[in-house]
Amino acid sequence: LALARTLPDDVEARAARDYDVRAAPVDTPALGGEALVAHADGADGLLVAPGNAVTAEVIQALPDCVRVIATFSVGFDHIDLDAARARGLIVTNTPDVLTDATADIAMLCMLGAARRAGEGEAMMRAGEWIGWAPTQMMGVQVTGKRLGIIGMGRIGRAVAKRARAFDMTIHYQDSKKLDTAVVGDAIYHATVEDLLPHCDFVSLHCPATPETTKLMNAERLALLPKGAVLVNTARGTVVDDEAVIAALKSGQLAAAGLDVFTGEPNVHPGYRDQPNTFLLPHLGSATIETRNAMGFRALDNLDAVLLRGEAPGDRVV
Ligand code: 8YV
Numbered sequence: 299l300a301l302a303r304t305l306p307d308d309v310e311a312r313a314a315r316d317y318d319v320r321a322a323p324v325d326t327p328a329l330g331g332e333a334l335v336a337h338a339d340g341a342d343g344l345l346v347a348p349g350n351a352v353t354a355e356v357i358q359a360l361p362d363c364v365r366v367i368a369t370f371s372v373g374f375d376h377i378d379l380d381a382a383r384a385r386g387l388i389v390t391n392t393p394d395v396l397t398d399a400t401a402d403i404a405m406l407c408m409l410g411a412a413r414r415a416g417e418g419e420a421m422m423r424a425g426e427w428i429g430w431a432p433t434q435m436m437g438v439q440v441t442g443k444r445l446g447i448i449g450m451g452r453i454g455r456a457v458a459k460r461a462r463a464f465d466m467t468i469h470y471q472d473s474k475k476l477d478t479a480v481v482g483d484a485i486y487h488a489t490v491e492d493l494l495p496h497c498d499f500v501s502l503h504c505p506a507t508p509e510t511t512k513l514m515n516a517e518r519l520a521l522l523p524k525g526a527v528l529v530n531t532a533r534g535t536v537v538d539d540e541a542v543i544a545a546l547k548s549g550q551l552a553a554a555g556l557d558v559f560t561g562e563p564n565v566h567p568g569y570r571d572q573p574n575t576f577l578l579p580h581l582g583s584a585t586i587e588t589r590n591a592m593g594f595r596a597l598d599n600l601d602a603v604l605l606r607g608e609a610p611g612d613r614v615v
Pocket residue numbers: 347348370371372373374396580581582583584
């Protein structure tokens with residue numbers, strides 16, 4: 299088993315117990331290209347994560363011994379699924395186990411951006427606080443506002459559950475209207491264009507696909523009420539960075555809470571220059587409990603294929 303990333307200790311220990319493991323030689327930057335292909339030499343399973351670009355070229359060059367690629371993530375936009383399918387490779391992911399941690403981070407981004415927590419924390423660390431003042435760092439109230447969720451899957455619904463505790467009214471857009479048993483009283487909008495005028499906050503929970511690339515562009519951002527707050531814990535490519543930065547500058551967006559970026563680990567400098575952004579380094583699933591669970595889930599999938607000759611539970615190809 300070739301590990302393309304360094305995983306939590308308990309996960310690596312279980313992998314070492316059950317497999318002849320080749321550990322990741324480097325973690326940052328993540329293995330890709332020829333180095334990733336070479337790393338897979340002699341392995342029948344390859345464990346990757348976002349950051350490992352498993353492109354068509356990589357998949358075509360993989361040695362024939364590789365039968366399964368397990369990603370340590372729910373998202374699989376870093377893997378060329380068509381190329382995997384063409385080579386008869388099995389691809390698995392780790393849904394469910396990271397839903398709560400990611401929804402928690404979405405709430406952190408929402409609160410952090412709206413309540414200017416990043417600015418406040420930076421001021422404290424710099425020793426620049428000269429005292430409480432009635433007009434200091436006034437943010438946007440979260441409680442009681444309207445939240446629009448784009449992509450009402452597992453994570454979107456977990457965000458809705460949390461937002462209800464803040465008395466927020468939930469609006470959502472998805473490819474289809476979901477049963478009230480699943481989404482409760484959340485209000486459905488068939489298109490993003492229909493949804494946006496109803497959002498004081500908008501949180502993105504759709505996968506990165508060609509259809510969702512730059513979904514939040516200048517035209518759609520203009521449909522939001524002025525002073526809305528954008529939250530992105532999905533993928534950086536779902537927003538048009540230039541358009542979001544322009545909206546943050548003009549006040550069309552009061553703030554943005556972002557955990558994901560186009561071309562990670564690069565961050566568009568415009569986000570760093572804006573005071574009204576709350577920026578995190580892709581921490582969505584980064585709790586000890588969740589990262590262990592993701593690793594065990596990835597190993598469960600590998601075990602099914604490689605140790606038991608069964609279909610893995612989380613097969614995406
Ligand atoms: C992680 C994620 O930060 O699951 C995903 O798709 O983006 C996050 O859980 C990352 O993937 C860890 O490998």
